[in-house]
Amino acid sequence: MGELGKIVREAEDLLEPVNIPAEAYVSPEYAREERDKLWRKVWLQAGRLDDIPEVGNYFTYEIGDDSVIVVRSAPDTVGALHNVCPHRGRKLVDVPPGKRNARGSRPNFICGYHGWTFDLDGKNTFIEHQEDWQGRLCDGLSDVGQVKVGTWGGWVWINLDPEAMPLEDYLAPAAGLLEPYQLHNMRPRWRKWVVFECNWKVAMEAFAETYHVSTTHPEFMEFGQFRGWARNQGLHSNIGYDAPKGQEEDSGKLRLGAGEDPRMTTADLQNFTWDNANTNTTRTLVDVANRLKDELPEGTTAAEVSMYWIKTAREIDAARGVVWPVVDPQHTAKAGTAWQIFPNFQIGHAVNNMLCYQARPYGTDPDKCVFEAAVYELYPEGEAPETEWEYTAPDDWPPVLQQDFNNMAAVQQGMKNAGFRGAQPNPYMERSVASLHMNLARYMGKGAPTKY
Ligand code: FES
Ligand SMILES: [Fe+2]
Numbered sequence: 480m481g482e483l484g485k486i487v488r489e490a491e492d493l494l495e496p497v498n499i500p501a502e503a504y505v506s507p508e509y510a511r512e513e514r515d516k517l518w519r520k521v522w523l524q525a526g527r528l529d530d531i532p533e534v535g536n537y538f539t540y541e542i543g544d545d546s547v548i549v550v551r552s553a554p555d556t557v558g559a560l561h562n563v564c565p566h567r568g569r570k571l572v573d574v575p576p577g578k579r580n581a582r583g584s585r586p587n588f589i590c591g592y593h594g595w596t597f598d599l600d601g602k603n604t605f606i607e608h609q610e611d612w613q614g615r616l617c618d619g620l621s622d623v624g625q626v627k628v629g630t631w632g633g634w635v636w637i638n639l640d641p642e643a644m645p646l647e648d649y650l651a652p653a654a655g656l657l658e659p660y661q662l663h664n665m666r667p668r669w670r671k672w673v674v675f676e677c678n679w680k681v682a683m684e685a686f687a688e689t690y691h692v693s694t695t696h697p698e699f700m701e702f703g704q705f706r707g708w709a710r711n712q713g714l715h716s717n718i719g720y721d722a723p724k725g726q727e728e729d730s731g732k733l734r735l736g737a738g739e740d741p742r743m744t745t746a747d748l749q750n751f752t753w754d755n756a757n758t759n760t761t762r763t764l765v766d767v768a769n770r771l772k773d774e775l776p777e778g779t780t781a782a783e784v785s786m787y788w789i790k791t792a793r794e795i796d797a798a799r800g801v802v803w804p805v806v807d808p809q810h811t812a813k814a815g816t817a818w819q820i821f822p823n824f825q826i827g828h829a830v831n832n833m834l835c836y837q838a839r840p841y842g843t844d845p846d847k848c849v850f851e852a853a854v855y856e857l858y859p860e861g862e863a864p865e866t867e868w869e870y871t872a873p874d875d876w877p878p879v880l881q882q883d884f885n886n887m888a889a890v891q892q893g894m895k896n897a898g899f900r901g902a903q904p905n906p907y908m909e910r911s912v913a914s915l916h917m918n919l920a921r922y923m924g925k926g927a928p929t930k931y
Contacts, residue, residue, distance in 0.1 A: 493914055
């Protein structure tokens with residue numbers, strides 16, 4: 480208790496209980512300051528490279544007041560441009576009403592106001608009556624501004640700060656530990672988004688820990704116990720399951736049933752997960768799980784069921800051209816099951832599927848966010864479905880996610896209560912939450928967790 484009130488600054492401080500003040504979640508002033516201190520400083524995951532396969536393909540990324548055009552400007556070049564016309568400031572590419580972002584294909588960008596025209600690199604190629612400017616539109620003044628851009632994991636990342644550190648440095652150690660999963664090979668199965676009634680941090684934190692599973696998703700507890708850890712990883716954090724004895728940690732992610740008869744509970748859990756979450760598994764895994772009772776004798780141990788299930792599913796997928804990368808179990812123990820990429824992106828990785836969340840501010844309203852989730856898997860070459868971001872009202876999300884939603888709005892309300900004394904995350908299972916706020920405080924200059 481000698482360190483009472485000590486500000487949390489380093490990873491080792493996160494090993495002890497900390498208190499997180501509510502300000503970062505509920506203060507309108509804090510939300511306004513995030514634009515300049517946070518969103519315009521960090522690397523942000525802006526979209527999938529697969530969405531812009533051909534030259535001229537583009538999409539926009541909207542973050543608060545800012546909008547960025549991500550465009551394939553040459554077969555091997557992806558660029559990012561400020562989505563604003565340098566003439567008098569018209570947004571260059573409009574987001575269609577009700578859509579998450581703009582997406583399309585163009586040979587160039589023509590501003591709808593006075594027709595200034597730009598090539599795919601943002602260079603001006605046409606100005607009506609250009610001579611009226613008396614030759615002053617030089618040195619790039621008539622070009623669209625460039626945004627820092629990088630790619631990793633099959634995503635395009637942007638940074639609005641021209642002085643930003645390289646993406647590679649920013650993503651360490653997450654990118655290295657995730658490399659064996661070959662996430663760039665995965666394609667979306669579905670993508671949903673919604674404007675939700677909570678701060679973006681409340682939304683991200685609802686998925687950044689496993690402590691809530693037993694209470695929020697009690698159905699899962701019939702299938703076995705899952706105790707999960709959370710670790711600070713520099714700017715980022717990751718979470719994983721403590722592997723049941725004798726099993727690979729990956730089977731924690733794949734959630735092997737561990738009840739009386741693991742053949743049956745594995746199948747039950749897979750069917751339940753497929754029907755109610757539509758994530759964290761694939762059709763192949765579900766189908767093979769359903770055959771376990773016919774293909775394995777009664778009394779087969781949980782570890783043996785796990786091994787047979789995964790091995791068989793891997794072979795069936797390989798036969799249709801879906802090759803899962805091989806990841807050493809000891810590596811999995813380090814990589815865990817999900818990464819919280821600072822500040823607002825989560826990658827729930829596995830060898831054959833992944834579930835990703837992102838939450839963004841909704842204007843400067845601290846009580847709202849744009850929340851989205853995308854589920855990816857491996858497909859045979861050329862067989863990935865065409866998907867788009869679908870606006871999905873909260874009631875229409877998979878039921879397991881609705882259980883999480885039920886907490887999110889209520890947390891937002893609760894944190895404003897005069898009697899709320901700040902969050903007290905579990906130092907082992909919810910360290911990811913404390914880690915986020917330790918790092919946020921570095922950017923925001925306030926709101927750091929304190930020891931108590
Ligand atoms: S604002 Fe774009 S051409 Fe005038
Ligand atoms: Fe949950």
